Amino acid sequence: MSAAYPMQATVRDRLIDACFLGPYGENDTLLEKLVVEFLRDHVYWRRNFHPEDPPAISTAAARDPEYAAFEARMRRELHLLSAALKKSVPFHSPRYLGHMVSDLLLPGLAAQMLTLPYNPNNVSEDAAPVTVDMEVQAGLQLARMIGYPHEPGQPDCAFGHLTSGGTVANYQALRVALALKAFPVALRAAAPPGIELPPDDWTAFNQSGSETVALLQRWNDWLAALPAKQQEEWRERVEAQRVETLGLAGFFAAHRELQVPRVLAPITAHYSWSKGLKLLGLGRDQLELLPTRGMRLDAAALEESLQRHLRERQPVLMAVAVLGSTEYGTIDPVDAVLAARARTRQQGLDFQVHVDAAWGGYLATLFRAEDGSQRPYGEVAAEYSQFPRAEVYAAFAALADTDSVTVDPHKLGYLPYGAGAFVCRDHRAMALVAERADYVFHAGSRSDYLQRYRNLGQFILEGSKSGASAAAVYVAHKVLPLDHSHFGRLPRATIRAAEAFYARALRFAAEQATRVQVAVPFAPDSNLVCVALNPLGNSSVSVANAFTRTLHDAVRCDPQQPLQLKEFFGSATTLRFDMFGAADTSRILSALGLVFASADTDHLVILRHTLMNPYLIDAENNISYIDAYFDYLARCVSALCGHAPMVAV
Ligand SMILES: *Cc1c(COP(=O)(O)O)cnc(C)c1O
Numbered sequence: 168m169s170a171a172y173p174m175q176a177t178v179r180d181r182l183i184d185a186c187f188l189g190p191y192g193e194n195d196t197l198l199e200k201l202v203v204e205f206l207r208d209h210v211y212w213r214r215n216f217h218p219e220d221p222p223a224i225s226t227a228a229a230r231d232p233e234y235a236a237f238e239a240r241m242r243r244e245l246h247l248l249s250a251a252l253k254k255s256v257p258f259h260s261p262r263y264l265g266h267m268v269s270d271l272l273l274p275g276l277a278a279q280m281l282t283l284p285y286n287p288n289n290v291s292e293d294a295a296p297v298t299v300d301m302e303v304q305a306g307l308q309l310a311r312m313i314g315y316p317h318e319p320g321q322p323d324c325a326f327g328h329l330t331s332g333g334t335v336a337n338y339q340a341l342r343v344a345l346a347l348k349a350f351p352v353a354l355r356a357a358a359p360p361g362i363e364l365p366p367d368d369w370t371a372f373n374q375s376g377s378e379t380v381a382l383l384q385r386w387n388d389w390l391a392a393l394p395a396k397q398q399e400e401w402r403e404r405v406e407a408q409r410v411e412t413l414g415l416a417g418f419f420a421a422h423r424e425l426q427v428p429r430v431l432a433p434i435t436a437h438y439s440w441s442k443g444l445k446l447l448g449l450g451r452d453q454l455e456l457l458p459t460r461g462m463r464l465d466a467a468a469l470e471e472s473l474q475r476h477l478r479e480r481q482p483v484l485m486a487v488a489v490l491g492s493t494e495y496g497t498i499d500p501v502d503a504v505l506a507a508r509a510r511t512r513q514q515g516l517d518f519q520v521h522v523d524a525a526w527g528g529y530l531a532t533l534f535r536a537e538d539g540s541q542r543p544y545g546e547v548a549a550e551y552s553q554f555p556r557a558e559v560y561a562a563f564a565a566l567a568d569t570d571s572v573t574v575d576p577h578k579l580g581y582l583p584y585g586a587g588a589f590v591c592r593d594h595r596a597m598a599l600v601a602e603r604a605d606y607v608f609h610a611g612s613r614s615d616y617l618q619r620y621r622n623l624g625q626f627i628l629e630g631s632k633s634g635a636s637a638a639a640v641y642v643a644h645k646v647l648p649l650d651h652s653h654f655g656r657l658p659r660a661t662i663r664a665a666e667a668f669y670a671r672a673l674r675f676a677a678e679q680a681t682r683v684q685v686a687v688p689f690a691p692d693s694n695l696v697c698v699a700l701n702p703l704g705n706s707s708v709s710v711a712n713a714f715t716r717t718l719h720d721a722v723r724c725d726p727q728q729p730l731q732l733k734e735f736f737g738s739a740t741t742l743r744f745d746m747f748g749a750a751d752t753s754r755i756l757s758a759l760g761l762v763f764a765s766a767d768t769d770h771l772v773i774l775r776h777t778l779m780n781p782y783l784i785d786a787e788n789n790i791s792y793i794d795a796y797f798d799y800l801a802r803c804v805s806a807l808c809g810h811a812p813m814v815a816v
Contacts, residue, residue, distance in 0.1 A: 198273060209284050264737050265738040267526055269780050279638065292621035302329055302637035308641070313531055328620075338446060343571060347519065348374075348482070348484060357404045369425065427482075431472060433459050457472060464499040485519040489524075496527070497689065533651055594616070686755060697740065697774065711772075715772040722738075
């Protein structure tokens with residue numbers, strides 16, 4: 168074990184030993200016992216439903232030739248499947264440093280496996296009397312992690328639900344934002360007498376989320392006081408004006424002074440945002456991608472863009488801050504986005520602030536004390552050598568004041584696919600996306616809240632969906648509560664591993680100085696570290712790219728090759744110069760000995776490493792897979808540098 172590592176990285180956390188099946192399948196007996204125990208339990212359940220009913224399948228059935236042939240075919244196909252799956256990517260291995268996935272948490276895996284034969288459908292409580300509540304509870308668990316109100320008795324309690332992934336959660340965020348912005352405009356158009364309404368469409372479209380919720384409540388109260396028949400009439404009149412009824416074309420044709428709103432996001436935003444704008448019918452043109460500094464949203468550019476929107480009276484639907492960018496793990500200044508909104512709000516331009524924390528959401532556990540409070544900076548920082556930068560701490564502290572968040576349990580939550588989540592700070596906004604318009608809702612108690620969301624299908628994009636997945640998320644969060652002393656120990660191990668990796672990368676750069684120039688393009692914000700390389704003496708960016716692509720080929724999934732021939736798995740990404748910005752680009756290119764003027768391409772290929780595996784530093788056996796990876800990279804580099812000059816691709 169190298170002394171260059173931060174000491175903490177070498178101390179093994181015993182809790183983590185119990186969390187996973189393990190790289191070697193170390194916890195096989197535990198998982199096997201659980202699977203058998205709960206399968207038997209399921210069978211007892213079937214037998215005890217109506218024990219007076221005789222078995223429908225006789226024991227003689229198994230002797231029938233057709234039965235036997237079926238069983239043989241099934242076994243054959245299952246064996247083929249099992250054999251084929253051996254080509255899978257070994258996500259569980261500490262030699263896997265590629266994408267945003269690792270081993271699965273045992274409580275989640277076991278909960279999912281044990282729930283599968285019950286096959287609950289979380290579209291509604293009729294099809295999932297047990298797991299639909301678990302999904303709503305999982306939403307509250309995530310809300311607590313984020314810092315949103317999470318007591319269902321509170322009128323402004325948050326609401327969260329699971330999705331197939333971050334893509335659909337981001338789309339749900341767009342849908343909720345549009346509903347919130349457009350509702351006051353619809354209400355103005357219907358003009359129910361005696362309700363105080365915004366004076367014009369621009370003001371109506373620029374209400375804050377809480378102003379819209381308050382308006383919704385006033386409208387509810389007004390409606391509730393009417394006789395049933397009039398209630399119905401007024402409800403229909405308002406429905407007829409809503410964007411959800413008219414569509415974008417009809418709505419904006421009816422309100423000519425309003426332009427179609429824009430969505431502002433950093434250029435590092437995931438491509439699900441482009442998909443979302445297309446799907447919502449706003450069109451990809453309404454997605455304005457803002458420049459970054461060091462791959463973090465440039466707050467000054469956001470200010471500038473907002474001022475331009477104000478001048479042009481161009482509404483903004485939402486500003487997106489990315490908490491852990493997919494390619495670089497960088498963390499946007501959520502606090503600065505909120506501050507920018509506070510300023511434009513004064514000037515009459517308002518919008519929703521959504522945080523795309525599909526990747527970094529669970530890092531919030533590092534900052535959450537057991538009692539739910541925010542941990543002080545010094546206490547968090549004492550556990551690491553560099554993490555968290557002050558800006559990163561401020562971004563997490565600001566989460567509580569945002570409007571909605573996307574988090575992916577199937578990424579840093581170590582849970583099976585597909586489990587994403589959308590969390591909305593004030594659940595009352597959800598009334599506006601309900602499929603059956605039902606505004607009149609006064610949550611008085613925990614049970615009212617839970618009862619309302621048992622009809623989950625009313626509020627979500629999906630229809631039928633897995634209750635087993637909800638059980639997995641809920642149970643994992645119960646076993647490992649979402650605070651720093653429970654779940655937080657997993658991301659803590661990964662951040663420490665990333666710090667060790669970063670330190671090792673810098674040493675690698677020094678060791679390799681006679682062969683390649685190596686640089687870490689930006690200090691990691693969390694647990695994703697990128698490394699850029701260029702063979703010594705080369706100044707052409709495309710030659711450097713060809714070199715890095717060849718290195719990447721050595722660590723990428725190759726279905727033609729036996730898995731065991733792979734030493735390590737990594738990934739690659741590109742730094743697009745227009746995204747990275749001129750200053751950062753010239754800094755990184757000169758660190759690599761590359762010449763900007765000769766840049767015959769608009770991007771630099773870099774290696775990308777996701778440090779999610781909790782067993783990267785195996786103190787037990789005195790192995791560091793981080794060291795081993797850099798040793799391997801050194802061998803690849805030396806093999807490559809011995810070859811003829813690289814050709815550009
Ligand atoms: C992964 C990711 C998404 C998309 O999530 P899926 O679960 O793959 O649909 C969106 N945003 C960010 C920042 C991500 O990292």
